[in-house]
Amino acid sequence: MSTLLPILPPSDVLDENKDVLTPEAQAAEEEKNRMRRYFQKPEEQLTPVATQEPVCLYLETTNRCNLLCVTCPRTYEQLEPEADMPWEMFTSLIDQYPNIARVVLHGIGEPMLVKDIAERVKYLKDRNIYVLFNTNGTLLNDKNGRALIEAGLDELRVSLDAAESEVYQMVRGKDFFDKIVENVKNFTRLQREMNAPKPRVSLWLTGLRETVDQLPNFVRLSHEVGVTEVYLQRLVFFDEGSNGLARAESALFEHTTAAEEAMIAEAERVAAELGVMFSASGAVDPGESIRMQATDSPWSLCRRPWSLMYITANGRVLPCCIAPFSMKGYGSFTLGDATQHSLRDIWNGSEYQRFRDGLLSSAPPPACANCGLRWSL
Ligand SMILES: C[S@@+](CC[C@H](N)C(=O)[O-])C[C@H]1O[C@@H](n2cnc3c(N)ncnc32)[C@H](O)[C@@H]1O
Numbered sequence: 453m454s455t456l457l458p459i460l461p462p463s464d465v466l467d468e469n470k471d472v473l474t475p476e477a478q479a480a481e482e483e484k485n486r487m488r489r490y491f492q493k494p495e496e497q498l499t500p501v502a503t504q505e506p507v508c509l510y511l512e513t514t515n516r517c518n519l520l521c522v523t524c525p526r527t528y529e530q531l532e533p534e535a536d537m538p539w540e541m542f543t544s545l546i547d548q549y550p551n552i553a554r555v556v557l558h559g560i561g562e563p564m565l566v567k568d569i570a571e572r573v574k575y576l577k578d579r580n581i582y583v584l585f586n587t588n589g590t591l592l593n594d595k596n597g598r599a600l601i602e603a604g605l606d607e608l609r610v611s612l613d614a615a616e617s618e619v620y621q622m623v624r625g626k627d628f629f630d631k632i633v634e635n636v637k638n639f640t641r642l643q644r645e646m647n648a649p650k651p652r653v654s655l656w657l658t659g660l661r662e663t664v665d666q667l668p669n670f671v672r673l674s675h676e677v678g679v680t681e682v683y684l685q686r687l688v689f690f691d692e693g694s695n696g697l698a699r700a701e702s703a704l705f706e707h708t709t710a711a712e713e714a715m716i717a718e719a720e721r722v723a724a725e726l727g728v729m730f731s732a733s734g735a736v737d738p739g740e741s742i743r744m745q746a747t748d749s750p751w752s753l754c755r756r757p758w759s760l761m762y763i764t765a766n767g768r769v770l771p772c773c774i775a776p777f778s779m780k781g782y783g784s785f786t787l788g789d790a791t792q793h794s795l796r797d798i799w800n801g802s803e804y805q806r807f808r809d810g811l812l813s814s815a816p817p818p819a820c821a822n823c824g825l826r827w828s829l
Pocket residue numbers: 517521523524525558559560561562563586587588609610611656658685686687688689698777
């Protein structure tokens with residue numbers, strides 16, 4: 453049963469002479485795209501010792517969560533002791549790379565559970581850093597939303613995964629669909645009232661065979677709540693001992709049926725009609741993202757260990773935010789302890805070098821062999 457709302461024009465980003473982005477929205481869009489290009493590193497830099505510093509930090513501001521998504525490893529095992537990243541650790545990590553270009557404030561957990569998340573955004577924006585995070589949207593109320601706008605957040609990605617309540621509950625484990633839709637609608641209205649083009653808000657759906665038919669209505673819903681960007685996120689799953697729907701049978705990866713492809717094409721058609729940007733993370737178009745590229749060593753395309761660091765709420769350094777979804781436990785891809793060593797020492801320490809070396813070889817680290825092409829930007 454669909455619970456679609458009346459149509460609202462996404463007037464927050466459209467100019468009066470329609471279909472043209474306002475100068476502020478255009479600038480925000482260009483900045484977002486510039487940030488993505490940071491990940492395209494020249495081939496000659498692909499050595500075990502990184503010749504450049506990271507351009508992006510993923511800081512897991514918390515590993516706590518209030519949902520039980522059946523695609524998320526957090527629902528099935530405790531990966532680390534429950535914690536919010538202490539403010540002192542947060543600032544000390546940033547202060548080690550004060551010129552970092554981009555910081556992502558989520559890991560495995562819900563960042564809006566962190567009481568001072570807006571202060572953290574402000575700390576980064578005062579240093580001219582591009583800031584974004586994914587949220588499940590459950591806590592995006594007027595007060596929190598206003599604080600994030602005022603702090604200068606650049607991007608807010610809302611993981612909704614469904615266009616209707618029952619399907620939402622099946623994937624996300626709890627009955628919050630109507631609340632989140634209302635939250636997002638109120639948030640984009642608040643942005644219009646405050647004349648605030650930032651953060652750029654997008655809705656995300658993790659691609660599952662079970663929910664691909666949601667896509668056309670997902671795009672419509674996005675338009676109705678005033679969000680002009682929709683992303684189909686590639687499912688990452690464990691090869692062995694899968695959890696919930698994080699499993700090969702549920703992935704829209706490589707083996708889509710004609711009916712599933714038709715759903716994606718229909719969503720693209722609806723998006724074009726409504727002026728919604730619909731894309732798949734890390735790929736040219738949503739259809740392209742679910743087709744395997746021809747290579748025997750897909751991991752060799754990954755540039756993450758040369759461009760970013762991921763630090764958990766407890767200070768553990770990981771190569772990326774994808775590995776926790778492709779390999780159980782953190783042991784085989786822990787690259788350092790930021791409570792004991794500086795980020796610079798870890799960045800070119802022996803563990804990082806060994807990891808990069810593996811990624812460049814035909815015998816990659818286990819997390820990467822399992823991850824393959826399932827990663828995205
Ligand atoms: C782990 S969550 C953390 C942020 C926040 N709690 C949220 O749900 O947006 C980050 C992103 O991973 C997505 N995700 C969850 N399980 C996934 C999977 N197996 N493969 C790919 N993405 C997944 C979520 O929907 C979300 O967009």
